[in-house]
Amino acid sequence: MTPEETRDFEAKIRAYVGREVGAPTRGKDDVNPAMIRHWTEVTGDESPVYCDQAFAAKSSKGGIIAPPTMLQIWSMEGYAMCQRPEMDLQRELHKIFDAHGFVGVLGTNTSTDFYRDLRPGDQVTAHTVIDNISERKTTARGVGYFIETVTKFTDQHGADVGRQVFRVLKFMPNAETAEAKASTAGAADKPAPPTRIQAPRGHDNAWWWEAIDQGKLMIQRCKGCGTLRHPPRPMCGDCNSTEWDAIESSLEGEVYSFTELHYPKFPGYPYPLLCAVVQLREGTRLIANLAGCEPEQVFIGMKVRGKVERVDDKTVLPNFYPA
Amino acid sequence: MNKTTRRYGSVAIGEKLPPLRIDITSGLIIGGAIASRDFTPVHHDKAAAQAGGLPDIFMNILTSNGLIGRYVTDWAGPDCTLKRIDVKLGAPNLPGFVMTITAEVNAKDDAAGTVDIAYSGDNNVWGTHMSGIVRVALPKEA
Amino acid sequence: MAARISDKAAIVGIGATEFSKDSGRSELALAAEAVKKALDDAGLKPADVDGMVTFTIDQNEEVDVARAVGCGDLKLYSRVPYGGGAATGTLLQAAMAVATGVAETVVCYRALNGRSGQRYSSGVSGNLITGSAIHYSWYMPFGLLTPASWVAMFTQRYMHLTGCSRDALFEVAQATRAYAVNNPAAFFYQRPFTREEYDTAKKICEPLRLYDCCQESDGGCAVVVTTPERAKHLKQPGVLIRGVAQCAARGQEEMTSFYREEIARIPEMDLAADEAYAQCGLSAKDIDAAVIYDAFTPIVLWQLESWGFCKYGEAADFVKDGNLRPGGRLPTNTHGGQLSEAYIHGVNGIVEAVRLVRGTSVNQPNKPVAHALVTSGVGVPTGGAILGRMG
Numbered sequence A: 001m002t003p004e005e006t007r008d009f010e011a012k013i014r015a016y017v018g019r020e021v022g023a024p025t026r027g028k029d030d031v032n033p034a035m036i037r038h039w040t041e042v043t044g045d046e047s048p049v050y051c052d053q054a055f056a057a058k059s060s061k062g063g064i065i066a067p068p069t070m071l072q073i074w075s076m077e078g079y080a081m082c083q084r085p086e087m088d089l090q091r092e093l094h095k096i097f098d099a100h101g102f103v104g105v106l107g108t109n110t111s112t113d114f115y116r117d118l119r120p121g122d123q124v125t126a127h128t129v130i131d132n133i134s135e136r137k138t139t140a141r142g143v144g145y146f147i148e149t150v151t152k153f154t155d156q157h158g159a160d161v162g163r164q165v166f167r168v169l170k171f172m173p174n175a176e177t178a179e180a181k182a183s184t185a186g187a188a189d190k191p192a193p194p195t196r197i198q199a200p201r202g203h204d205n206a207w208w209w210e211a212i213d214q215g216k217l218m219i220q221r222c223k224g225c226g227t228l229r230h231p232p233r234p235m236c237g238d239c240n241s242t243e244w245d246a247i248e249s250s251l252e253g254e255v256y257s258f259t260e261l262h263y264p265k266f267p268g269y270p271y272p273l274l275c276a277v278v279q280l281r282e283g284t285r286l287i288a289n290l291a292g293c294e295p296e297q298v299f300i301g302m303k304v305r306g307k308v309e310r311v312d313d314k315t316v317l318p319n320f321y322p323a
Numbered sequence B: 001m002n003k004t005t006r007r008y009g010s011v012a013i014g015e016k017l018p019p020l021r022i023d024i025t026s027g028l029i030i031g032g033a034i035a036s037r038d039f040t041p042v043h044h045d046k047a048a049a050q051a052g053g054l055p056d057i058f059m060n061i062l063t064s065n066g067l068i069g070r071y072v073t074d075w076a077g078p079d080c081t082l083k084r085i086d087v088k089l090g091a092p093n094l095p096g097f098v099m100t101i102t103a104e105v106n107a108k109d110d111a112a113g114t115v116d117i118a119y120s121g122d123n124n125v126w127g128t129h130m131s132g133i134v135r136v137a138l139p140k141e142a
Numbered sequence C: 001m002a003a004r005i006s007d008k009a010a011i012v013g014i015g016a017t018e019f020s021k022d023s024g025r026s027e028l029a030l031a032a033e034a035v036k037k038a039l040d041d042a043g044l045k046p047a048d049v050d051g052m053v054t055f056t057i058d059q060n061e062e063v064d065v066a067r068a069v070g071c072g073d074l075k076l077y078s079r080v081p082y083g084g085g086a087a088t089g090t091l092l093q094a095a096m097a098v099a100t101g102v103a104e105t106v107v108c109y110r111a112l113n114g115r116s117g118q119r120y121s122s123g124v125s126g127n128l129i130t131g132s133a134i135h136y137s138w139y140m141p142f143g144l145l146t147p148a149s150w151v152a153m154f155t156q157r158y159m160h161l162t163g164c165s166r167d168a169l170f171e172v173a174q175a176t177r178a179y180a181v182n183n184p185a186a187f188f189y190q191r192p193f194t195r196e197e198y199d200t201a202k203k204i205c206e207p208l209r210l211y212d213c214c215q216e217s218d219g220g221c222a223v224v225v226t227t228p229e230r231a232k233h234l235k236q237p238g239v240l241i242r243g244v245a246q247c248a249a250r251g252q253e254e255m256t257s258f259y260r261e262e263i264a265r266i267p268e269m270d271l272a273a274d275e276a277y278a279q280c281g282l283s284a285k286d287i288d289a290a291v292i293y294d295a296f297t298p299i300v301l302w303q304l305e306s307w308g309f310c311k312y313g314e315a316a317d318f319v320k321d322g323n324l325r326p327g328g329r330l331p332t333n334t335h336g337g338q339l340s341e342a343y344i345h346g347v348n349g350i351v352e353a354v355r356l357v358r359g360t361s362v363n364q365p366n367k368p369v370a371h372a373l374v375t376s377g378v379g380v381p382t383g384g385a386i387l388g389r390m391g
Helices: A003-014 A033-043 A053-058 A076-080 A087-099 A177-185 A206-213 B028-033 B046-051 B062-074 C028-043 C062-069 C082-100 C129-137 C147-162 C166-180 C196-200 C266-279 C299-306 C315-320 C349-358
Strands: A103-115 A126-133 A137-139 A141-153 A160-175 A218-221 A244-248 A253-263 A273-280 A286-289 A303-310 A316-322 B016-023 B081-089 B098-110 B112-125 B125-135 C010-016 C051-055 C076-080 C105-113 C204-206 C216-227 C239-247 C288-292 C371-375 C383-391
Touching: A003 A087, A003 A206, A033 B062, A033 C062, A087 A126, A087 A141, A103 A141, A126 C166, A137 A160, A141 A244, A160 C204, A177 C105, A206 A218, A206 A244, A206 A316, A206 C082, A218 C383, A253 C147, A253 C204, A273 A303, A273 C147, A286 C383, A316 C076, B016 B062, B028 B062, B062 B098, B062 B112, B062 B125, B062 C010, B081 C349, B098 B125, B098 C196, C010 C028, C010 C349, C051 C062, C051 C082, C076 C082, C082 C105, C082 C239, C082 C349, C082 C383, C105 C349, C147 C204, C147 C299, C166 C299, C204 C299, C216 C349, C239 C266, C266 C299, C266 C383, C288 C349, C349 C371, C349 C383
Parallel strands: A286 A316, C051 C076, C051 C105, C288 C371
Antiparallel strands: A103 A160, A103 B081, A126 A141, A137 A141, A141 A160, A218 A244, A253 A273, A253 A303, A273 A286, A303 A316, B016 B098, B081 B125, B098 B112, B112 B125, C010 C216, C010 C239, C105 C216, C239 C383, C371 C383
């Protein structure tokens, strides 16, 4: 789009901000035990205040309540959504985005406040407003705009029972993402669980990883002066010899430093994930994961013992356990 | 099933909730969509999901909300009251994935008697499916 | 013997784009704007530029920037490696060129879409070039993939050895935030924060939480370096490069020096400090204000020790005594730092250090600033520069 086309487009979409998407939607069903049971069956929610009349009556709730997470469900449009969904302002707005190439849509956030518990017999009505449209954003999926709608839920007395902010991204899928998606979509099989990022292997380190694959943790040793070194290097910094062999580590050591990795979480790695600088008895150090202990139990100086083991379909690694 | 409700005073910032593993199946995705009356085709029709670029149907947002709500109330007990659920959505949940929810108590508001639970639901294939804060009120006295 | 580089070059112009999370334009557009603003600030024309220096990781080719801005013939182009460790290294390249006559007017620049484009927090992955690939092979399979994770490993040990607590890390974060609140260019302009927000922010890598980590930003910054003679005839008062050093220490790795005798210190910064002080005959007591590279809160503590503002292990008390604050011994990161202004890989810090010497910072200390220190990224080969007024 040229800057001028962008201006026209933005003027068009901004005209929707502040408007109700349509008349308030009165839920087709009042709050009722059957729908509550259908919902809790699927979510696996066994809380007795949703289904056990006797328990609920004696609890602080004073009777059956609906799971708060059903707030939005009572006023959903239902089966028409996959037949002929009713045209409202929100769908009209999305169509304008579609017409300008912003065909992608992705729910990014919901934030829901619950003002009171809903009980069988309550009648829920939803009032939805297009609250704001962001500036144009560059996202990993492509360029687009975040649209925020705010829905106020009221009961049969007109009192507010909850509020939900719903944020979607309408975006122009970038070529790279679209292509990647198309190739995934074409694949007959489900995506396989990912493995850890593999260590790239080259002249100076492949032998070490090959030994790991065989279950051995090796330490490079200079043939000239006997110095042990890790990570491996092609030349000895002490005597400049390029001749070397390796010894097998005892796998005994202690934690020299450590950290628990919280964020970002990478697919293929198990969390909680603890990573340590391990000081081996032989004198060299290496990075490895700690296993068999809780993050709170780890301390600098903790004695550990290593085990070279398979951690996923592609990866064998040394793990260190409390000794 | 947890029939005992946690008391506000017994909960400490930093307390971890027990992790919950959920197998994501077609049954869960479609069942969740229909029980939430969400008939959007991408949640029950594989061809529609593939037309949108994903290999299979995926979980709707209401079900994600339902699962995180259940996770927190399971821990807090029947006399708790959910006050707020914030969900930041990430990678979709598809059939065959396993989602693990972990969480810890992140903040407490003495005046309101509420605790904030910071949670993350991570699937084993594409990573974080959802993360955010759940605010729940707990009774003060036993 | 220290290098004879002191007072052979001066910074005569500074430029910066807006800082944002989404610039909406190319990195080249950011670089060109920053360079043009720095030249305008100096009262120089693009045709006056005959040298350009940047980071190896900058995506903007020197000749592309030169063409965009309309510079003429270049006699120097040079790049400094190791991420943010390059920041003041660019000044060293420029000063050497100016001192030897290789070039007369050199622009140092750095521009990146560090938030809307490639984010460093997303970590290293399989897509690396050869040398780095083998290096990171020792870390990737274990999940130790991000700058925060590497710094956390050093931090945990530093805290263990010195007794430093999160109170000191908070003070570093809080001090930069308090400065940023007054700086319209800063991300956290008019947005102060509390200890509670700091303590409840998302955990990144133990013991670091979100506000222990810098911004990720889009933006560009540039400075113009020329001879002191030429500086006398330009628009702004020249700011002398009194001392400048770049150093890698024995056993150094890029971010992962886990195998040295003691990892809870930064010997490369000790070396840089010794060298820069020796060049100009100054010491810590002569430094009036500082811009200390703050990609993460703990690295500020280690640098305070390296540059002699306190002894090893005493930086936590030094900062908790309020010494980074406006009335303190060493007002530091007066622009808000990279924690609270923007992350332009330390070059926004060089710009701020020049302002401190000129007397034009939005948080200008209420005392004369004869000398300001500015440092480069930590964990990598690094460096620092001492800037001072022209006589």
